Amino acid sequence: MARIVKGGSFVIDSITWDRVTTPEDWTEEQAMIAETTEQFIEGEVTPHDEKLEKLDYGLTVELLRKAGELGLLGIDVPEAYGGLGLDKVSSTIVSEKLAKGSSFALSVGAHVGIGTLPIVFFGTPEQKRTFLPDLANGTKIAAYCLTEPSSGSDALGAKTTAKLSEDGSHYVLNGTKQFITNAGFADVFVVYAKIDGSRFSAFIVERTMEGVSIGPEEKKMGIKGSSTCPLILENVRVPVGHLLGEPGKGHLIAFNILNIGRFKLGAGCIGGAKEAIALSAAYANEREQFGKPISSFPLIGQKLADMNIATYVLESMVYRTAGLIDAVLADIDHDGELAGMQAAKGIAEYALECSIIKVFGTEALDFAADEGVQIHGGYGFIQEYKIERIYRDSRINRIFEGTNEINRLLIPGTLLKKAMKGELPLMEHAQSVQERMLEPAGRDEADEPFGQEKRLLATAKQLFLLIGGQAVQTYGLALEEEQEVLALLADVMIRIYAMESAIVRAEKIAAKSGEARAELAAAMATVYVHEAFADVERAAKQAVAAMASGDLLALQLSVLRKWTRHTPPDAIRLKRKIAEKVIAAERYVVG
Structure with missing residues (x-):
């Protein structure tokens, strides 16, 4: 059995390229899943794009059923209950490839993720037999009702x-539940309610039950082709056999389902960002100003390079995490009655990584969409061009599945809880870093590939341990009230996970395909690490300034200056190389 990587351990340990999963590891079967999903979107969804955007319930349901017939709705449903029971990498591929379907992708995502997975993970055998086959083939559609x-x-x-x-x-x-995706046409609702007004619990509610009604569609900024309505419950009699999980344990279901929902959302953001790159690169090649294509202007190229880099980093983080989840689920008896609970527990091991992906992914997509609009200029503001819709649609993602602010609090909070439970020797490492503050700084390993980038990554981890340890010492249990400091800690953790994911993927490509094939990935990893390290340094300075004063502050700032000295790369040259590849291919590129 492979050694399981502990969730959150990336802040104290390092990982080698041979222990991470990347898109370069796709099997033939996974490549076929990607192709099937792409063909479905191109052949069945895109031709009806305009009609779907006007919120056509009948067409959406028809396409959901076609997706079910192809197996796209049953990836995460066990074979015993009519699904395919595939790995999380395969599930991630489907989430990514569906993104080009705009609002329809959201309808699918809400159904297969937060709508179906509560029953997969927490349903009784009878509940699974009753609901999962129909949810897997699209005969019935699910919705999740928490808000x-x-x-x-x-x-x-x-x-x-x-x-x-x-x-x-x-x-x-x-x-009354509000902002419920798929509510307009869903058949099965996972509803949270308090038994006797106090015990937070989950129930499976069917649309046909007396007292269930649906409110009017919300008029939204974006995702206009998805149904978003209130669910109204008036004396709805729900059989006791429809109680999901144990009475008073609904929070375990809600929070575990949000973990996988956050992860899937990040996966979808990869697809959205890739589409923004393709649209923008093609437009930049077509649009002429001053007698030549605007793609020939360096500042336009720089935007495309930055979009590509952000997407590369996100893709590296998402598939790395999918591999971690697959590893922790590998030894579960998937035919056993406790398989769902065990799977949920396994995914919960990477709860903070799921939050990291949610935050980074949604902000990366927002960045790509915004730069895409800018590249399109005035046309980017016109609905005829899809980049306008991507821009509007992307905004909700920073609110979905727990706002990014909430997730930023959860990231360090979850890490500290793991440390307090003895699952990670976090404080021991923090103490060690504090004891070594006055030691000479390490030198760049100039002859080693990514030598300086690896040193910056190691330094970022040291900085996190320094400010994290000081935060615990300074605030104690009151740290949870210091939201600004927690957010800074979260941002450093996000950058660390991103930096490491970018480096090890580039190393893996070089090891398996040669340095020539890895040149572009290496350039993107190099640029990202240096730019992210500047963010880490800034966050660390803000944090120590909030927690220290006088001589202690002077000492810590001196340590920061010593640790953060480095030689920056020629980012302008590297980004021009990246831009050339993107412009020539008119799409997202890695090699």
Whole structure:
């Protein structure tokens, strides 16, 4: 059995290229899954794009069923219940490739992810037999109902109630859920309510149950082709057999499902960013100003290079994490009754990595969409050009699945909880770093590939341990109230995971395909690491300034100056090389 990488351990340990999963590892079967998904989107969804964008329930449901017939809705559903039961890398590929379907991709994502997975992971054998086959083939569509008018980020503040009937045969649910994706046409709803007003629990509610009604469609900024309505529950009698999990344990379901939802959202952002690059590069080659294509102007090229770099880094992070999840799920008895619970627990091991991917992915897509609009100029503001829709559609992602602010608090918070449980020797490493503050700084390993980049990565980890350890010492249990400091810690952790993912992927490409094939990946990793390190340095300075003063502050700033000295690469030259490749290919490129 392969050694399992502990979630969050990337801040104290290093990993080698042979222990990470990248898109270069796709099997023939996974490549076929990618091709099947792409062909479905191009052949069945894109031709109906305009109609879908006008919110055509019938067409959306018809296409969802076609996706089900192809197996695209059953990737994460066990074979025993009508699905394919494939690995998380395959699931990630489907999420990425669906993104080109715009709002339709969201309809699919809500169904296969947060809509279906609660039953996959937490359903009883009877619940799985009853619901999963129809959800896997698209005969029935699922929706997830957590948010309420008065509770969004504070999910446990829900006011929807569930009262057990006197004869113990059913629960009576009352309340309203808001912003429910797929609500307009969904058949099965995973609904959270408080039993007797206090025990937060999950229920499987069917559309046909008396007292279930759907409110009007929300008029949204973007994702206009997806259904978003309130779900209204008025004395809905839900059989006790539809209670999902244990009474009062709904938070375990909600938070575990959000982990995988965040991960899948990040995977979808890869596809969105790649489309933004392709549209922008093609437009830049077509659009002429001052007698030549605007793609020939260095500042346009720089934008395309930056978009490509951000997408490369995100892609590296997402598939690395998919590989980690697959490894932790490998030894589960997938035919056993506890398989779902064990899978949820395995995925929870990487809860903070899922939050990192959600934050980085949604912000990378926003960046790519924004730069895409800028490259299109005035035409980017016109609905005829799809980049305008990508820009509008991308904005919701920073709110979905827990806002990025909430996730930034969760990232260091989850790490500290793992340390307090003895799962990671975090404070021991932090103490060691503090004891070595006055030692001479290490030198660049100029002759080693990525020598300086690896030193910067190691230094970023030291800086995190330094400021993280000081934050615990300074604030103690009150640290959770210091949201600005927590957000700085989160940003450093995000950059560390991103920097390392970019480096090890480039190393893997070089090791397996040769340095020539890895030249572009190496350039992107180099540029990203140096730019990300500047962000780490800035965050560390802000953090120490918030926590120290006088001589201690002077000492720590002196240490930061010593640790952060480095020679920057010629980023302008490297970005021009990257831009040349993107412009020539008119798409996202890695090699």
